[in-house]
Amino acid sequence: MQQVRIGVVGAGVIGATHSAVLQQIAGSLPGQVELVAVADPNPAHLDFFKSVYGYKQTFASAPELLANADINAVFVCTPTCYHAEVVHAAAERRLSIFCEKPLAMDVAQAAAMVQATEQARVATQIGLVLRFSAVFTVLRDLLRDPRAGRPMAVVFRDDQVFPIRGVHDSAWRADRTQTAGGTLIEHGVHDLDLLTWLFGPVQRLRAWERNLAGHPGVEDYVAVELELAAGLRAQLVNVWHNMIQRPSNRRLEIFCDNAFLATEADMSGSITAQFGDGPEEVISESDVLRRFLASQSNAPHALHDVYGVAYLVQDLAFVQALLSGAPPAPSMRVGLDAQRLAAAVYHSARNNVEVEVGDLSSPATG
Numbered sequence: 001m002q003q004v005r006i007g008v009v010g011a012g013v014i015g016a017t018h019s020a021v022l023q024q025i026a027g028s029l030p031g032q033v034e035l036v037a038v039a040d041p042n043p044a045h046l047d048f049f050k051s052v053y054g055y056k057q058t059f060a061s062a063p064e065l066l067a068n069a070d071i072n073a074v075f076v077c078t079p080t081c082y083h084a085e086v087v088h089a090a091a092e093r094r095l096s097i098f099c100e101k102p103l104a105m106d107v108a109q110a111a112a113m114v115q116a117t118e119q120a121r122v123a124t125q126i127g128l129v130l131r132f133s134a135v136f137t138v139l140r141d142l143l144r145d146p147r148a149g150r151p152m153a154v155v156f157r158d159d160q161v162f163p164i165r166g167v168h169d170s171a172w173r174a175d176r177t178q179t180a181g182g183t184l185i186e187h188g189v190h191d192l193d194l195l196t197w198l199f200g201p202v203q204r205l206r207a208w209e210r211n212l213a214g215h216p217g218v219e220d221y222v223a224v225e226l227e228l229a230a231g232l233r234a235q236l237v238n239v240w241h242n243m244i245q246r247p248s249n250r251r252l253e254i255f256c257d258n259a260f261l262a263t264e265a266d267m268s269g270s271i272t273a274q275f276g277d278g279p280e281e282v283i284s285e286s287d288v289l290r291r292f293l294a295s296q297s298n299a300p301h302a303l304h305d306v307y308g309v310a311y312l313v314q315d316l317a318f319v320q321a322l323l324s325g326a327p328p329a330p331s332m333r334v335g336l337d338a339q340r341l342a343a344a345v346y347h348s349a350r351n352n353v354e355v356e357v358g359d360l361s362s363p364a365t366g
């Protein structure tokens with residue numbers, strides 16, 4: 001592909017994040033990236049995207065954009081319930097597809113989307129952005145330090161205000177007909193994917209859930225105990241609380257035979273590290289960022305927005321894969337794996353059973 005010509009479907013929070021970083025990428029790769037068109041039923045959002053990000057064409061719906069815009073790649077940034085129809089239509093048009101997480105409303109829908117894109121031989125990427133986070137990339141490198149020894153135990157907490165007000169002022173997230181579920185699938189899916197990215201496949205799990213806010217089918221607490229094939233155990237807690245002043249936050253603590261690694265940041269921040277009999281040390285945020293960028297062969301030229309670095313590197317990876325003809329990663333198939341893992345968590349919590357996850361191709365339901 002000589003030029004990536006982009007259409008965005010869904011001009012909300014994440015559509016704006018992608019647009020802001022794609023604008024930077026277009027500036028650093030002149031003539032190779034163009035922000036062409038945007039679709040959204042909300043005219044005010046379209047006006048904003050046109051004036052701020054420079055989209056040339058605006059459409060009131062995805063079908064209109066897909067029928068009329070001169071694009072070869074689409075970013076699917078709608079509420080989760082619309083991902084499938086946009087992905088299927090885009091695959092029919094042979095467009096390259098970046099789809100936001102979670103991939104779909106359930107495993108069957110996600111599997112059909114992956115099958116359609118693979119049959120159409122279109123390039124895909126899923127928005128599992130933590131794989132591009134500076135702190136988690138540097139943590140992953142530290143885990144490979146031979147001094148660390150075997151990973152033994154992980155404690156992972158992820159909390160966020162129930163995302164129907166504040167930054168995520170989106171009523172659809174409390175409506176089970178539009179969201180794939182609650183805190184686990186809509187937010188914790190990042191954490192499930194991160195655990196497999198850091199430590200490999202999950203063998204079995206046991207989970208519990210609660211629904212305190214009372215939105216039907218949209219849980220706000222999930223706890224999971226996971227046993228990974230590599231032998232370690234991980235505990236994950238996802239919470240959607242009601243404190244609007246509290247920013248979304250993750251805390252991850254990892255014990256290996258000879259190492260303790262911890263962070264309270266999920267994009268950019270410091271890491272605490274202790275090896276063997278040595279003292280606990282803090283790797284500062286700027287040092288983490290420096291190490292992260294040094295590890296990226298496609299390091300971005302412009303870094304205007306530190307929070308957005310993960311999104312910048314993520315979208316740059318997609319764009320550069322399309323320009324070079326390499327398959328983007330993580331693909332939508334990785335999104336399907338994460339969706340299956342989340343389904344296994346729900347199955348465990350709802351049926352009060354331990355679930356063998358070894359074979360993710362046998363979908364857990366309900």
Ligand SMILES: NC(=O)c1ccc[n+]([C@@H]2O[C@H](COP(=O)([O-])OP(=O)(O)OC[C@H]3O[C@@H](n4cnc5c(N)ncnc54)[C@H](O)[C@@H]3O)[C@@H](O)[C@H]2O)c1
Pocket residue numbers: 009010011012013014015039040041042045061062077078079080082100101102127128129168169170186
């Ligand atoms: N990777 C991440 O870090 C991340 C962060 C936030 C959201 N997300 C995911 O991105 C998706 C969108 O989330 P958001 O926070 O941007 O939501 P949002 O509510 O801020 O924006 C959604 C936008 O889609 C528009 N829309 C609704 N129906 C549409 C349709 N049929 N066609 C086109 N546009 C439509 C809405 O008008 C709105 O502008 C969700 O799947 C969410 O889980 C991912």
